[in-house]
Amino acid sequence: MGVPPGWWTEAVIYQIYPRSFADSDGDGIGDLPGITARLGHLAELGVDAVWLSPFYPSPQADAGYDVADYRDVDPLFGSLADADTLIAEARAKGLKVIVDLVPNHTSSAHRWFQAAVAAAPGSPERDRYVFRDGLGPDGAEPPNDWQSVFGGPAWTRLVEPDGRPGQWYLHLFDTAQPDLNWDNPEIRAEFLDVLRFWLDRGVDGFRVDVAHGLIKQADLANWEEPQEILSGNEADKPRPPMWDQDGVHEIYRDWRRVLDSYDGDRILVAEAWVEPAERIARYVRPDEMHQAFNFEYLLAAWTAPAQYAVITRSLEATDAVGAPTTWVLSNHDVIRHASRMGLSAKGGRPNGIGIGDPQPDAALGLRRARAATLLMLALPGSAYLYQGEELGLPEHTTLPDEARQDPTWERSGHTQRGRDGCRVPIPWEADAPSYGFGPTDASWLPQPSLWAEYALDRQQGVAGSTYETYRTALRLRREHGLGRGTLEWLSSGDETLVFRNGGLTVLTNFGAAAVPPPAGELLHGSAPLDADGRVPTDVTVWVRH
Missing domain, CATH: 3.20.20.80 (Glycosidases)
Incomplete structure (x- = not known):
């Protein structure tokens, strides 16, 4: 396709x-x-x-x-x-x-959440978010065991408008980020x-x-x-x-x-x-x-x-x-x-x-x-x-x-x-x-x-x-159509990766020893070749073949 x-x-x-x-x-x-x-x-x-x-x-x-x-x-x-x-x-x-x-x-400062806090359990205002009753005889336990991505429980309990402990709301991130009910x-x-x-x-x-x-x-x-x-x-x-x-x-x-x-x-x-x-x-x-x-x-x-x-x-x-x-x-x-x-x-x-x-x-x-x-x-x-x-x-x-x-x-x-x-x-x-x-x-x-x-x-x-x-790489990427090209692997060993795309051969050396560059005209590299013209460790080169 x-x-x-x-x-x-x-x-x-x-x-x-x-x-x-x-x-x-x-x-x-x-x-x-x-x-x-x-x-x-x-x-x-x-x-x-x-x-x-x-x-x-x-x-x-x-x-x-x-x-x-x-x-x-x-x-x-x-x-x-x-x-x-x-x-x-x-x-x-x-x-x-x-x-x-x-x-x-x-945000918990959004007008919708402010309205939800002021409204009663089961109200349309609360239905915009994920509110649930707590577990246990007095609802003091969170509705489930989910944790926030930022750490701590993913639920916070409200104090209802009458001052009593009330429902819990879900926030997969910060307490100030209540999850919407999609x-x-x-x-x-x-x-x-x-x-x-x-x-x-x-x-x-x-x-x-x-x-x-x-x-x-x-x-x-x-x-x-x-x-x-x-x-x-x-x-x-x-x-x-x-x-x-x-x-x-x-x-x-x-x-x-x-x-x-x-x-x-x-x-x-x-x-x-x-x-x-x-x-x-x-x-x-x-x-x-x-x-x-x-x-x-x-x-x-x-x-x-x-x-x-x-x-x-x-x-x-x-x-x-x-x-x-x-x-x-x-x-x-x-x-x-x-x-x-x-x-x-x-x-x-x-x-x-x-x-x-x-x-x-x-x-x-x-x-x-x-x-x-x-x-x-x-x-x-x-x-x-x-x-x-x-x-x-x-x-x-x-x-x-x-x-x-x-x-x-x-x-x-x-x-x-x-x-x-x-x-x-x-x-x-x-x-x-x-x-x-x-x-x-x-x-x-x-x-x-x-x-x-x-x-x-x-x-x-x-x-x-x-x-x-970077600037050279972006210019060459555009000139050679690399973004719309296709990748053809030439080598996928333990030490190097070599592929072709858009008239260029690309080699990255992951190994401990320098390696020869691909045949052709060296257009760009992430670092210079060594004194012997080889591609050092942790270097990528672009070569026109």
């Missing part, structure tokens, strides 16, 4: 985390005018689209993923007029704009209207947060396994009752019909932490979403066999439903891959790194990250980049614990440091206040002193810099 035409099938999409990209007014928090002023960087880099993490009105209990109003902009980030300007300026520079949509839960037709109608609101303003699509979580198993059965947002679905293991239920697909078919009624190619992107690849492929069937992040790829080990296996599985699964594969190595929820790939394999994949934790090997991590990026950008399909990775930015692994704002840190009892380390405001100018993030030294998370060496102005025009490596 062939992949239908559409810009998203081969696009490189750049994720902007608004509070950490560019600050126009000096308050230490990035904003929409700041983003608009820096769009030229993205056009120069060579990406096709931007995806904006949430900028909606929010108490910011979870950095804006607790939405209080889906049809407005938080004053922290600007105004609706600023959003309109950003969309128009992006379009003028040839960039598409994708916005985040958070449909699994609202079995309620009013919820479905509301979000169709929200889609239209932003489509009418000219957005090109939506990244859908927790896309696999909207429908819960009807009986809310207990789940004794540890709570993980990743829904593993091995044949011998039941599917968690809160993740990847088949009913979510009806919702996205309804959404797709709305998007298809608009001119231009508007897209839906699933953030669905689902395994195996065959399950995630269900989200991108022809009448559902257009893309789904490939988290199995993001999590794969940096070895030739692991990379071969995940790439092959991913392409086979999405080819079976006629969709492109969507590759990603970093985002606002995971340790930046320039640091993640410098961790000891024995250390696993921690949720955050801080002072006193095992520290990554920075040089090894960046070397592998550059090689992994060139491998990823040579694959057919679409790819996502996370702001700052084009600068080689590492995780801030020594962020003071007292500066942390991710609810994971508190809710886990200070056992998981959380996601703040990948969300630190990025550096633009080595010698400017806040490294050019804003006009003052203010920064909502402290920037490490080593940010200067990664600043954009230190890398522009510098041959071999990470920024120029």
Whole structure:
């Protein structure tokens, strides 16, 4: 089955985390005018689209993923007029704009939840959320044993309007993020209207947060396994009752019909932490979403066999439903891959790194990250980049614990440091206040002193810099049609991977010894060849054959 035409099938999409990209007014928090002023960087880099993490009105209990109003902009980030300007300026520079949509839960400050708290059990207001009576003679026990992704129980008990302990509400994330009841037709109608609101303003699509979580198993059965947002679905293991239920697909078919009624190619992107690849492929069937992040790829080990296996599985699964594969190595929820790939394999994949934790090997991590990026950008399909990775930015692994704002840190009892380390405001100018993030030294998370060496102005025009490596890769990817190409494996051993795509031969060396490059003209590499003209360890090269 062939992949239908559409810009998203081969696009490189750049994720902007608004509070950490560019600050126009000096308050230490990035904003929409700041983003608009820096769009030229993205056009120069060579990406096709931007995806904006949430900028909606929010108490910011979870950095804006607790939405209080889906049809407005938080004053922290600007105004609706600023959003309109950003969309128009992006379009003028040839960039598409994708916005985040958070449909699994609202903020507890949302007018609907406030009405639910004030209303009686069994009321229409409460039916918009997942309210249940507690267990035990006085209802003092939660309705089931589900745990929050952020740690602790997934249920919180209300104090009823008359002052007595009352019903419990479900929150798979923070207590300030009550889960919506997607079995309620009013919820479905509301979000169709929200889609239209932003489509009418000219957005090109939506990244859908927790896309696999909207429908819960009807009986809310207990789940004794540890709570993980990743829904593993091995044949011998039941599917968690809160993740990847088949009913979510009806919702996205309804959404797709709305998007298809608009001119231009508007897209839906699933953030669905689902395994195996065959399950995630269900989200991108022809009448559902257009893309789904490939988290199995993001999590794969940096070895030739692991990379071969995940790439092959991913392409086979999405080819079976006629969709492109969507590759990603970093985002606002995971340790930046320039640091993640410098961790000891024995250390696993921690949720955050801080002072006193095992520290990554920075040089090894960046070397592998550059090689992994060139491998990823040579694959057919679409790819996502996370702001700052084009600068080689590492995780801030020594962020003071007292500066942390991710609810994971508190809710886990200070056992998981959380996601703040990948969300630190990025550096633009080595010698400017806040490294050019804003006009003052203010920064909502402290920037490490080593940010200067990664600043954009230190890398522009510098041959071999990470920024120029990315820019060249994006230009060559476009010139050689790699995103719409096809992959042909030439070698898939334990030490190297070699494949062809779009007239190029791509080799990544995972082994301890340098290897000869493929025959042909060397167009690009993640690092130089050695003195003998061989490809060193942890290096990817692109060769025209």
